[in-house]
Amino acid sequence: MVPFRGVPAQLVELQATLAALELRDGDSLVIVDNTPGASPLAAGTRAAPVLAAAGIAAPGYARNRGAQQGEADWLVFIDADTVPPPDLLDRYFDPPPAQTTALLAGGVRDEAVSREASPAARYAHIRGIMGQDNTFRFGEWSFAQTANAACRRAAFEAVGGFREDVRAGEDADLTFRLRAAGWEVERREGAAVVHRSRQSVRGFVRQKLGHGAGAAWLAHEWPGAFPARRLPGLAWWGARRAARGLVAAAVRRDRDRMLWAIFEPLEHLSYEVGRSLSNEPRDTR
Numbered sequence: 001m002v003p004f005r006g007v008p009a010q011l012v013e014l015q016a017t018l019a020a021l022e023l024r025d026g027d028s029l030v031i032v033d034n035t036p037g038a039s040p041l042a043a044g045t046r047a048a049p050v051l052a053a054a055g056i057a058a059p060g061y062a063r064n065r066g067a068q069q070g071e072a073d074w075l076v077f078i079d080a081d082t083v084p085p086p087d088l089l090d091r092y093f094d095p096p097p098a099q100t101t102a103l104l105a106g107g108v109r110d111e112a113v114s115r116e117a118s119p120a121a122r123y124a125h126i127r128g129i130m131g132q133d134n135t136f137r138f139g140e141w142s143f144a145q146t147a148n149a150a151c152r153r154a155a156f157e158a159v160g161g162f163r164e165d166v167r168a169g170e171d172a173d174l175t176f177r178l179r180a181a182g183w184e185v186e187r188r189e190g191a192a193v194v195h196r197s198r199q200s201v202r203g204f205v206r207q208k209l210g211h212g213a214g215a216a217w218l219a220h221e222w223p224g225a226f227p228a229r230r231l232p233g234l235a236w237w238g239a240r241r242a243a244r245g246l247v248a249a250a251v252r253r254d255r256d257r258m259l260w261a262i263f264e265p266l267e268h269l270s271y272e273v274g275r276s277l278s279n280e281p282r283d284t285r
Contacts, residue, residue, distance in 0.1 A: 001066035002048070003059045004080040005034045011050065014080050018048040022086045028070045031080075034062040036282075058281035060162030060170035063146070067153070067161060075156055079147040082108070082193040091191035092150050102155035102183030103175060105132050105144035107192025115255055120204040123263040124197035126256055132187065135172070141225040143175035144185055148193045155183050167281045168214025176222055204263070205270045212274020229272055238265030 004014060011033065018029060031050045033039075038052040053065035067075050076092065078084055085091070092104055108131055110124045117125075124130065136142040149171070159177045162170045175185060198204045215226040245261025248254075 001029070001063060001069075001075065002031045002078055002080050003034050003062035003066070004031050004050075005057070006080070007035075010080075015048045015050070017083055020086045021084060021088060022090070024089070026072055027089060028072065030066050030069050032062040032066040034059070056164055056281050056283055058164055058167055058170070059146075060166065061164040061281070064161045064164060067156065071153075073153055074150050075153055076150040077146040077148070078106075078193055079195070081196045082147055083111075083196065084148075084193045088191055088193065092188055094190075097152075097186055098184065100182075100184050101186045102152045102178045102181075103144050103185045104150040104188045104191070105136070105185060106148035106150065107189040108132055108145060108148050109192050109194050111194050111197055113197070118199045119259050119263070120201050121197040121199055122256070123259045124195075124204070126260065127263070127267075129197075129267075130195040132189070136187070138226070141172075141176070141222070142185075143172035146171040146174075147195060148191070150188075150191075151178075152183075155181070165281065166214065166217055166279050168210045168279060169218045170214075172214070172218055172225075173221065176225075201266075205266065208267055208270035209274035209277060212271040213277040213279040215271070216275035216277075217279040228275055229268075231269075231272055234268060234272055238269055241265050 002014065002018065004011060011031070014031060018031070021029060023029060029048045031048050032053050033050050034053055034057060036054050036057065038054040051066060051069060053062050055061065063077055076089060092106060097104060110128055110130050111121070113121045113125050115122065130145070130147060132145055135145050151174070155178055159174070159181055163173050179185070198207055216228070219226045219228065242261050242265050245257060249257035249261055
């Protein structure tokens with residue numbers, strides 16, 4: 001299932017992208033339109049069906065509505081800004097998961113772009129900003145990003161699905177609750193999707209602000225997870241890091257080094273500033 005929020009033209013484009021997915025007997029596909037005022041589009045012969053679920057502007061709310069539509073043993077979640085390979089579902093279950101596994105973390109690859117691409121997209125590519133390695137480096141607080149993940153339905157329902165009262169962090173929270181219930185998580189890097197990167201600096205910053213808001217909420221709900229960094233020290237680190245990087249980039253005439261020097265501090269600072277923002281979604285009912 002794929003949560004979506006956007007304009008009708010983007011929804012039509014998403015339907016066309018998902019039409020290439022290979023489905024077997026018992027498989028189903030649904031786009032959950034979480035856009036305020038959303039109404040289902042008439043499905044074409046190859047278009048994915050659309051479920052309108054605009055009550056709360058939150059991905060957890062949308063995914064929970066989608067999960068209610070089917071009966072398959074596994075729920076596969078991908079984001080609307082990803083492109084899956086046609087055989088994604090086959091890749092997820094080769095080899096079969098262990099009986100104690102509730103969550104499969106599929107691979108996420110930032111889209112490959114040229115050196116002349118927009119600065120935000122190029123940095124995302126060279127940094128690998130959306131890869132699952134980024135969220136599996138936190139030890140006991142590692143988690144699967146639901147930009148591409150599969151969950152055993154029985155386990156999902158037993159822990160109550162996603163939290164619907166947050167804008168971000170719902171995937172980490174689900175991972176933690178599943179682990180607390182005795183379930184395990186497996187990586188499935190071979191079942192990878194391509195993530196379409198933010199094209200503007202503004203979009204990049206908004207993304208990281210949202211991640212920061214989610215991290216602050218998680219730190220409150222799960223004490224010990226994702227501790228905050230002191231902003232003055234982080235700002236000083238960022239300034240020195242950027243200055244050294246820009247000098248090195250100028251000497252080598254290396255655009256990628258220049259982008260890294262600018263965007264790495266911007267990424268960390270935006271994330272920490274985001275901790276001060278509300279993580280509550282809008283109720284659009």
